[in-house]
Amino acid sequence: MKWSVPPFRTVAPLLLLALSACSSQEAAKPLLVDSELGQPLADTRRSGDTVLDRQREPMPKPAVQHPLTNSARGHAPAAVKARNPLGDQPVQLNFVDADIQAVVRALSRATGQQFLVDPRVKGNLTLVSEGQVPAHQAYDMLLAALRMQGFSVVDVGGVAQVVPEADAKLLGGPMYSAGSSGxxxxxxxxxxxxxxxxxxxxxxxxxxxxxxxxxxxxxxxxxxxxxxxxxxxxxxxxxxxxxxAIDTDVVKVQNGIAVDIAAMVGELLETQGADQTQKINVVGDPRSNSIIIRSGSPERTELARNLIYKLDNAQSNPSNMHVVYLRNAQAGKLAQSLRGLLTGESDTGVSDDARGKLSAMGGNSKNSQGTSTAQNSSGTPTGSGVQSGYGQTSGTTPSTGNTASDQNTAFSAGGVTIQADATTNTLLISAPDPLYRNLREVIDMLDQRRAQVVIESLIVEVGEDDATEFGVQWQAGNLAGKGAFGGVNLGGSGINGTPTSPTSVDVLPKGLNIGLVNGTVDIPGIGKVLDLKVLARALKSKGGTNVLSTPNLLTLDNEAASIFVGQTIPFVTGSYVTGGGGTSNNPFQTVQREEVGLKLNVRPQISEGGTVKLDIYQEVSSVDSRASVEAGTVTNKRAIDTSILLDDGQIMVMGGLLQDGYSQSNDAVPWLSDIPGLGALFRNEKRSVTKTNLMVFLRPYIIRDSEAGRSITLNRYEFMRRAQGGLQPEHSWAMPDVQAPQLPAVEKAIPGAQQQGPRAVIRAVPVSSGARP
Structure with a gap:
């Protein structure tokens, strides 16, 4: 079939016109969202008269009151933007006293964000935009409006959960990331x-x-x-x-002594109060002769630096006489150490090492022997000799009742003269300036605050005694007239009592006593006693001990200390009789008193790494009331003498004793006790089992500053105060009320002390009866 050209040419323009009409679409209108069923309304003429009036008028482009930046636009999560079908399509909000759940449902459809609302989120919300806003900005407006109502939105797995603000922290919300919200x-x-x-x-x-x-x-x-x-x-x-906030600086001292200038500057700039910006610490370093400044503001650091520069000036009239005030060391002991350093003297002669040090300090080694004179406070010579260290003496110095620290020691060596004044605890030094600087470096290094050690000891002793005894005693005779008397007395206690209480039943031995009594019998010289024919005795005794002792002791590093808690008991060591005039005699006894109780002797030594070496002697003694001998009193003594290494705060068992003992005794009548069956009537048997468990624990605490010492002191103070409070007398209607003495409160007893957390201590903790451990 053939197409004719004229019809085709006629239809073509019509087709092009139709296609052009189809390609030209109407521009998208903004959505108006209101509270009516939470539905977005495309036709705004249905939203009320006010909205209709606004829609009839030409709608100008809304002016943005707060333009959004890129970071603000980035507040919306990426996942929300990806699921938002509208993107940046403008939305107009018109919620007036609307239900919160309806507003969330409407915004969910408008923005594409999935919401999950907690049932507890209820109430009304007003959210109105005068103009068009992007969808993501509408979402941010919803978050802000909910926040004002006490609710929060948490994005968990892409779902925005609306929950009460108090529960938002419990949800698996996201970690912080730049450009996010919620x-x-x-x-x-x-x-x-x-x-x-x-x-x-x-x-x-x-x-x-x-x-x-x-x-x-x-x-x-x-x-x-x-x-x-x-x-x-x-x-x-x-x-x-x-x-x-923490400003530091180091200032090099050129002319003066860093330690002296630092003490002066610190005292001048010290302020009272809690303002941290005004706090300043000034410390002198004797090794580099520098001053270290640490303050709360650069201005305070600059003030201290300028003051140091002004004080560090060369003296116009230099002098070789110097007075050194010691802060921690003792002048007499330190002078003896300096004497050993300058002279190099020891028990074996002059040390080459000391000569090398003296040469480096500028002294003359040929005259390093020097002279030494030790004088008391009145100036009288007390002897001569060599002392090294801090008071360990050797030589021929006699004992005068004063230690080296109490004496005014003076010596000269290598062009240096040093006089120790024990009264003011100062060193008077006469030396050239270069040599004095070297001596001050040594003095400042030795004149440091020594650490202290608190030693807590715990002694636990648990003992158990279990004894069983059974015996039968017999008595027969006719003492009313002339006749014989006989019987069996086993177990160390007579059947007829004692002369002091011949007719009392309480003279019978301990335990169960079953006997046959036939009145009383009059024994010449004793009196009337019970006429016991047969006495059977059974006894089972059980005893235990549980002793917990916690002695505490504080001492300086490398200083011996001791504590004793107990009694001084006299022990008779001998007796004799001297003849007096006529027929009288004078009896005498020699008595020696011994300490019985708890004794702790210790000498700690702290190493640079914080390890503590302890030389310890610990003794626990007591009088054994169950054991008695003719010679006198029996005492139990347990002692430990050892040296151990411990870290600061470490608890360690120092020693102990685990002992199990068994003893058996049998008193019997020969031949009769061997009779089968009846032999038990002629025997007295005793068996005992003894167990003793003793352990000693130890823990040292190093105290390097006043804060650590205050913490331990407050802990012990509060412990004793609580113990006193628990022992106050109870109220009695028959007697007047009295108040037992009690320690004052910490704030009154220790001004400036603050309550701190109790430090772990070794001590006994009372457990009330019935309480489960």
Whole structure:
């Protein structure tokens, strides 16, 4: 079939016109979303008279009051944008006092975001936009409106969960990331400030329902809050956590002594109060003759630096006479150490090492022998000899009742004269300036605060005694007239009592006593006693001891100390009789008193790494009331003499005793006790089992500053105060009420002391009866 040309030419323009009409589509209209069933309305003429009036007028392009930046647009999560079918299609909001769930449902259809609403989320919401807004901005407006109502939106796995703000932190929300929104968690790692001290500053900035916590382990702060508020908190932390909060500097001293100038500057700039910016620490380093400054602000550091420069001036009238005030060391002991350093004298002669040190200090080794004179406070010579260390003497110095630290020691060696004044604890030094500087370096290194050691000892003794005894005693005779008397008395206790109480039943031995009584019998010289024919005795005794002793002792490093808690008991060591005038005699006894109780002798030595070496002698003694001998009293004694190494705060068992003992005794009548069956009536048997468990534990604490000492003191103080409070007398209607003495409160007894957490101590903890361990 053939097409005719004219008809084709006629139809072609019509086809082109139809295609052009199909290709020109009407521009997309903005969606108007209101609260009617949560449905987006494409035809705005159905939303009410107000909306109809607005739609009849030509709608101008809305003016954006707050233009969005790139970071603000990035607040919408990437997952939300990917699922948003409308993208940046404009949306107009018109919710007036609408139900929250209806608003969320409408916004879910408009933005494509999936929501999960908690049943506890209830209320009305007003959300109106005067003009068109992008879909993602409408989502941000919903988040802000819900936040004002006390609700929060947390994105968990692509689903926005609407929950009360207090529960938002419990959901698995995302960690903080730049350009995100919603409830998030962020960790701030501080470099200079203390995380715990910063919590009170940041707490008012964070929402009341959201947590903020400090982790002292790595000095970090963890905050859960809205992303916008986390960004503001980050700016605040960056402004506070700066290195300017701790300003340090080192100043080299050219003319003076660093330690002397540092003490003067620190005293002048010391301020009272809690303002940390005004705090300043000035410490002199004797090794480099420099001063180290640490303050809370650069201005305070600059003030200290200028003051040091002004004090570090060359003296106009130099002098070789110097007075050194010691802060910690004792002048007499330190003078003896300097004498050994300058002269090099010892028990074996002059040390080559000491001569080398003296030569380096500028002294003359030929005259290093020098002279030494030790005088008492009145100036009278007390002897001569050699002393080394800190008071360990050798030679021929006689004992005058004063130690080296109490004497005014003077000596001259190598052009140096040193006089120790024990009254003011100072050293008077006459030496050239270069040699004096070297001596001051040594003196300042030795004149340091010595550490102290608190030694806590725990002595635990648990003993158990289990004894069983059975015996039969017989008696027969006719003492009413003339006749014979006989019987069996076993077990060390007579059947007829004692002369002091011949008719009392309480003279019978301990245990179960079963006998046959036939009135009384009158024994010449004794009196009337019970006429016991047969006495059977059975006894089972059980005893135990549980002793816990916790002696504590504080002493200086490398100084011996001792503590004794007990009694001084006299022991008779001998007796004799001297004849007096006529027929009288004078008896005498020699008595020796011994200490019975708890004794602890210790000498600690602290190494550079914090290890403590302890030379210990510990003794526990007591009087054994169950054992008695004719010679006198029996005492139990347990002692340990040893040397151990412990770390600071380490507890270690020092020694002990585990003992199990068994004893058996049998008193019997020969031949009769061997009769089968009846032999038990002629025997007295006793068996006992003894167990003793003794352990000694020890723990040292090193105290290097006053804060550590105050912490232990407050702990012991509160412990004793609570013990006194628990022993107050009870109220009695028959007697007047009295108040037992009690320690005052810590604030009154120790001014400036603050309550701190109790430090772990070794002590007995009372357990109430019925309480389960």
């Amino acid at each position: 409830m998030q968690t962020r960790t701030f790692r501080l470099q200079y400030e203390n995380a715990v001290n910063l919590i009170p500053v940041l707490r008012p900035i964070v929402s009341p329902n959201n947590p903020i916590n400090a982790y002292p382990g790595n000095n970090s702060i963890v905050i859960t809050d809205y992303a916008e508020n986390l960004a503001r908190v980050a700016q605040i932390i960056n402004g506070i956590d700066t290195p300017s």
